[in-house]
Amino acid sequence: MAELVGSQMSGEKNRKKIFVIPNWASLEEVEPLPRASNELLKELRITDKFVFLYAGNMGHPQDLETIVRCAAELKNDDRFHFLFIGSGVKKKWLEKEIETHRMRNVSVLPPRPRGEQKFFLNACDVGLVALVKKMYGVAMPSRTYNLLAAGKPILALTEDNSEVARVIDEEKVGWTVAPRDAEKLLKTIYKIYEERENLPAIGIRARQAALENYSVETAIEKYRQVLSR
Numbered sequence: 001m002a003e004l005v006g007s008q009m010s011g012e013k014n015r016k017k018i019f020v021i022p023n024w025a026s027l028e029e030v031e032p033l034p035r036a037s038n039e040l041l042k043e044l045r046i047t048d049k050f051v052f053l054y055a056g057n058m059g060h061p062q063d064l065e066t067i068v069r070c071a072a073e074l075k076n077d078d079r080f081h082f083l084f085i086g087s088g089v090k091k092k093w094l095e096k097e098i099e100t101h102r103m104r105n106v107s108v109l110p111p112r113p114r115g116e117q118k119f120f121l122n123a124c125d126v127g128l129v130a131l132v133k134k135m136y137g138v139a140m141p142s143r144t145y146n147l148l149a150a151g152k153p154i155l156a157l158t159e160d161n162s163e164v165a166r167v168i169d170e171e172k173v174g175w176t177v178a179p180r181d182a183e184k185l186l187k188t189i190y191k192i193y194e195e196r197e198n199l200p201a202i203g204i205r206a207r208q209a210a211l212e213n214y215s216v217e218t219a220i221e222k223y224r225q226v227l228s229r
Contacts, residue, residue, distance in 0.1 A: 032151030053124030058088030
């Protein structure tokens, strides 16, 4: 984001005045919970599946199309399930695709209250974040931080060096794939499943990152530092 804003400004002196302070996770509301006792997984009867969760806005900036293409490829592979929770302009398209391709491996639920985040964000093995192309520097989905708070590994469709990609790379909490690259996404899904014994360690790093780098206290301290310059 700093690079994008700086590219619109003249003079190195002005660019040095740019500071980026990330948003924070809802650590007081979201925490890791045991998968085995998750009521949503039980309700959907997918406790035996490897679940990828997309929770949030289903709008134009979100690359749902690539996720759905992979889900369609995997519709006869009973190991995997895709869970979508939220709303937006792409939701009707999503529901139509599921019906057209008879994807029993996909569930779509309406938005849940924020107070239930710690329950539905824990209803998965891996959290999904998906952005279309040309969102570099202008979008950082807040759900990323709350997936970290829930101790979930993250699989993101995002451009190289984006804010999402940087968090995932710096904290070693998941995988990134370029938007619209369904083939690479499918290969990554298989890789994640084959190496699923590594997920608990990744989840621990995710929670630790939320506590150390994306808490409200951390953000406040950064604001203090900037304002005291």
